[in-house]
Amino acid sequence: MRIVDIREKTVSIASEIRNAYIDFSKMTVSVLALTTDVVRDGRPVVGYGFNSNGRYAQGALLRERFIPRIMAADPQGLIRPEGDNLDPFRIWDVMMANEKPGGHGERSVAVGVVDMAVWDAVAKIEGKPLYRLLADRYRNGQADEKVFVYAAGGYYYPGKDLDALKAEMQGYLDMGYAVVKMKIGGADLQEDLRRIASVVDLVGKGERLAVDANGRFDLPTAAAYGEAMESIGLRWYEEPLDPLDYASHAELAQGYEGPLATGENLFSFQDMRNLLRHGGLRPDRDVLQMDPVLSYGLVEYLRMQEALKAQGWSPRRCIPHGGHQFALNLAAGLGLGGNESYPRVFAPFGGFADSTPIVDGYIELPAVPGIGFEDKSKLIDLFRAEFP
Amino acid sequence: MRIVDIREKTVSIASEIRNAYIDFSKMTVSVLALTTDVVRDGRPVVGYGFNSNGRYAQGALLRERFIPRIMAADPQGLIRPEGDNLDPFRIWDVMMANEKPGGHGERSVAVGVVDMAVWDAVAKIEGKPLYRLLADRYRNGQADEKVFVYAAGGYYYPGKDLDALKAEMQGYLDMGYAVVKMKIGGADLQEDLRRIASVVDLVGKGERLAVDANGRFDLPTAAAYGEAMESIGLRWYEEPLDPLDYASHAELAQGYEGPLATGENLFSFQDMRNLLRHGGLRPDRDVLQMDPVLSYGLVEYLRMQEALKAQGWSPRRCIPHGGHQFALNLAAGLGLGGNESYPRVFAPFGGFADSTPIVDGYIELPAVPGIGFEDKSKLIDLFRAEFP
Secondary structure (H helix, E strand, C coil): CCEEEEEEEEEECCCCCECCCCECCCCEEEEEEEEEEEEECCEEEEEEEECCCCCCCCHHHHHHHHHHHHHHCCHHHHECCCCCCECHHHHHHHHCCCCCCCCCCCHHHHHHHHHHHHHHHHHHHHCCEHHHHHHHHHCCCCCCCEEEEEEECCCECCCCCHHHHHHHHHHHHHHCCCCEEEECCCCCHHHHHHHHHHHHHHHCCHHHEEEECCCCECHHHHHHHHHHHHHHCCCCEECCECCCCHHHHHHHHHHCCCCEEECCCCCCHHHHHHHHHHCCCCCCCCEECCCCCCCCHHHHHHHHHHHHHHCCCCHHHECCCCCCHHHHHHHHHHCCCCEEECCCCCCCCCCCCCCCCCECCEEECCCCCECCHHHCHHHHHHHHHHCC | CCEEEEEEEEEECCCCCECCCCECCCCEEEEEEEEEEEEECCEEEEEEEECCCCCCCCHHHHHHHHHHHHHHCCHHHHECCCCCCECHHHHHHHHCCCCCCCCCCCHHHHHHHHHHHHHHHHHHHHCCEHHHHHHHHHCCCCCCCEEEEEEECCCECCCCCHHHHHHHHHHHHHHCCCCEEEECCCCCHHHHHHHHHHHHHHHCCHHHEEEECCCCECHHHHHHHHHHHHHHCCCCEECCECCCCHHHHHHHHHHCCCCEEECCCCCCHHHHHHHHHHCCCCCCCCEECCCCCCCCHHHHHHHHHHHHHHCCCCHHHECCCCCCHHHHHHHHHHCCCCEEECCCCCCCCCCCCCCCCCECCEEECCCCCECCHHHCHHHHHHHHHHCC
16 A cells, blocks of 8 residues: 655645734645545545644755655555555654754754654545544544543734633633633733633633633743732643743742643644653643643654653643644543634634534544544535645 | 845755665755845845755755745845845744744745845945854854864765775865764674774874764664774764664663764754753764754754753753854854854865865864855855856
8 A cells, every 4th residue: 555645735824813912814734635546435535634833834855855755665565564555654754854853943843744644544545433443543443432522712902802702711711611711911800800700701710711812921921910810710721831831830830830831832742741840840730731732743642642741741731822633632542631613713724523513611532433523514524625 | 225136946966885874876955146236336235045965955845935934025025124134033023933843844945045145235234244244143242263174074874994984084184174973873883983993094193083974873883883982082972873862862871971963953052952852962072963954054053042042051062963164154153062064075065265275173264245156156156056
């Protein structure tokens, strides 16, 4: 068996939202189709991939480096010894040949896009949902039947007032979410406290609200927000600080009792290990949000899982960034603590299968081979239109 | 005044060399020309930039993100308040708008290429060599009149034996270099020790030889090499470990007395600060090799300088990676400890001005406005051919 073709395109996911760090008016995403010569249901198996939101499309890196390396490799070197399926680990090694260590950004996204398509194809060839395949390979067959998801929103945009914010959050509750997340740090502390209070008022208690500063604060500001928010009992306080400023995280965690969350902007096993080594986070409460697509794919995410277990962390402390079906499969298959969801933005890449509603803050996964794109009509339509 | 045009091209710097981590058979580099409406000597001032070796060309990121942001900005927002020259810091902020924190790779190279061209233009507009401009702005006018440079080579390539290695090193001595560097880690320890011994024999003492493992070793291997090399008294032992594995650096530094060197694969102020905070390096002997082009340019390098001074490090401990005229200007202007040089590879991007020979391991800088490309005929010819 072999890979016969890999194609990629760049599509827009522009929107008017803004967090404390960036606006999304020019945001793009790479989509990718990997075609094999394996036939299932009378058609060649095609694996699909895309990059998670917040970083830009990586078409050039895919075209110039990662796809050519795969297509130039001996096809035998890309499949597992049994000869009946692709080997994501071997493919990963081929992609990363002649890449120097360190400098984990952009290329980590490009590799993640290919890795997603590879795993989609692998699961389709085995005829299983990806989460079942992962549970079979890495968890003695034990998959979670449903996954905690929370609704990430509460972005700043021009003219948005407290009523609009509450209406947005009410919409998430109406959809079946039990926990919501909103941005902070795009306004001043007093204004943000008013925004937080209005949402807590709506959702009933602090535990049902997480807040996200997107790495905007310096330590004094992060600490001031922490002190002002402590008594609310928030679900978590996300990205208070620059994602690489581990020492400041350690200092903040000394003073802030509630759960902290970070990791969505750490794109390698090495960076995450540094967070655990030097960031002073607490395995009994804090949340790790590495996004498997932005950070070299599931192959690297499995390395992260090994490293965090070695340092006494449970996979349940991981709730990936990104709101996509790929991370949802990892959550159910590897036993993570949940998954992000963006009910209103980044469509059709955000969101889950058409057949699986959110119920009391949890979601099931469809019984579709692969990642489940074929049960998400707007996304599979996009893939088929881009790659006819 | 304003920027009227920014153009970029990708050119090959492929070669047959190999270090312990990658081969360079498909290595590329971005070149860039930034044209202003300021006239000097009857012609518009053009600043040139290129990315340092070891990472790939960044044409797409330049075309899709960084150049359009500059060209879309209000030209008044790109110049300094006096109105008579570009402001590299403002231009940097414009480039990095809507870029999330963390993930410092690839884009750090693209930004560095533009930053180099900006500083070249700024110095040409002031009619000074860049190193003089930097000394005037940041060091009370005190520039170093000559800079320590060492010859980096000793790569592995097919069929290269000890005689070929020694002949290469003799060539560097003949050119005027007093210190040379060779790769290790691409062979086994015993073979590498033979290679090292043959070069020490040639150069006379260990202090005139540095060795470079390119981040290839795990801690036990790094320690074994360190123990075997300790008595040789090498100039330094470079990149023994993964560049982001700070804790292992700290452990190695406990056991290895000689100077360690690292930093060429840390591409941001934040990453470098983590090395200093967590890497256990010793300000009295170790060497920091951040490459100002690979890591967001001189604007970010100045931030690094502030951070390392705050932690008790002298700029003299910095000897940048890259072997280019840009870093040489920083060395002379900011009072660094020296600069890398690649006499035999990466031409015409490696190497210095035609008019300034290496004498006893030091080099002077030419009295040419800007970075000095106009006194390096093969490089300026390439720029003029690519950007007619």
